[in-house]
Amino acid sequence: MLDGDYxxxxxxxxxxxxxxxxxxxxxxxxMSNLWVERALLAEGVKMLRAPVGDKYVLxxxxxxxxxxxxxxxxxxxxxxxxxxxxxxxxxxxxxDLVRRTGLDLATWAASVSPCPQILVNVPVRSRPxxxxxxxxxxxxxxxxxxxxxxxxxxxxxxxxxxxxxxxVEGESQPLIEACASRLSxxxxxxxxxxxx
Numbered sequence: 001m002l003d004g005d006y007x008x009x010x011x012x013x014x015x016x017x018x019x020x021x022x023x024x025x026x027x028x029x030x031m032s033n034l035w036v037e038r039a040l041l042a043e044g045v046k047m048l049r050a051p052v053g054d055k056y057v058l059x060x061x062x063x064x065x066x067x068x069x070x071x072x073x074x075x076x077x078x079x080x081x082x083x084x085x086x087x088x089x090x091x092x093x094x095x096d097l098v099r100r101t102g103l104d105l106a107t108w109a110a111s112v113s114p115c116p117q118i119l120v121n122v123p124v125r126s127r128p129x130x131x132x133x134x135x136x137x138x139x140x141x142x143x144x145x146x147x148x149x150x151x152x153x154x155x156x157x158x159x160x161x162x163x164x165x166x167x168v169e170g171e172s173q174p175l176i177e178a179c180a181s182r183l184s185x186x187x188x189x190x191x192x193x194x195x196x
Contacts, residue, residue, distance in 0.1 A: 002109055004074040005036040007094055011068055011076065012045050014097050020067065021045065027060045027069030029053075030154050034115040034169050052159075054085045115151070117169035118176050120184045123193040124164050127157050139186050143168075143179050151176060155183060164191070 008028060015021040025046045028036065037047045048064070050056040054077065057069040061079050070076035075085025082089055098105055131137045136155075144153050151170025158165055164187050168176040 002105075004070050004072045004076055005033050005114070006109065006112065007074065007076050007090060008032070008068070008070045009036050009039055010097060010103070011070075011078070011093070012040055013043050014101065015068060016043060016045055022065065022067065025064065025066050027057050027064075027066050029057060029071050030156075031072050031167065033072065033117060034152050035113065039112075058083060115169045115171060116173040116176055117167065118180050120166040120168075120180045121158070121161075121163045122166065122184050122187045124157070124162055124187070124191045125193045126191050127162075128191065130155055130157075130164070133190065135190055136183075136187060139183060143183060147175070147179065151179070153179065153183075155187075162193070 005028070008026060012021060012026045016024055023046075024044055025048060026040065027050055028047045029052050030049050031052055032047065032049065040047050048060055048066070050060040050069070052071070054071060054075040057071060057075070058077055060066070061069045061077060067079045068077070069079070070085065074087065074090070076090045077083065077085050078089065078093060081093075097103070130140065140153065140155050147153055147168075147170055150172070151168065154165075154167040156165055157163070166180050166183050166187070168180045170176045
């Protein structure tokens with residue numbers, strides 16, 4: 001199964017080669033895998049990151065007049081055709097791309113190596129600003145320094161549940177697991193819900 005990152009990459013590459021990607025820029029989200037950002041950059045395409053949610057992707061696309069954006073979930077927006085992530089439209093455009101280019105999708109997909117990504121949810125009793133919290137903020141910055149160019153970290157609150165979400169991705173599974181474990185334990189200690 002190929003997620004929206006694969007579709008976004010192939011559609012961006014196709015549009016750029018056709019001269020139909022103004023500014024050589026697409027919009028992904030903070031959850032888009034690091035591999036797609038790096039692969040797009042290798043093709044000369046910059047990826048902007050919007051918050052999770054196709055409405056935020058659309059806002060960023062409109063702000064910068066970018067014709068393509070999408071989410072890992074598969075909500076891909078082709079702004080010249082629609083303002084929403086229409087699955088049927090995306091499917092048809094994707095099949096057309098594969099047909100026109102003669103791409104052997106299975107072979108190409110087997111060559112892609114997404115960065116390991118982990119998502120940990122920590123139930124919380126309160127929601128203080130994470131960046132300015134006296135212990136959590138410095139710990140986040142310390143983990144970002146440890147990851148450096150080898151990974152990426154996102155710590156945010158859920159928009160729908162009383163949870164802190166820790167997303168870590170990088171080149172090494174042990175590296176990201178250790179990072180997520182340290183942060184989840186600290187968040188649990190500082191603002192986590194009491195366990196019974």
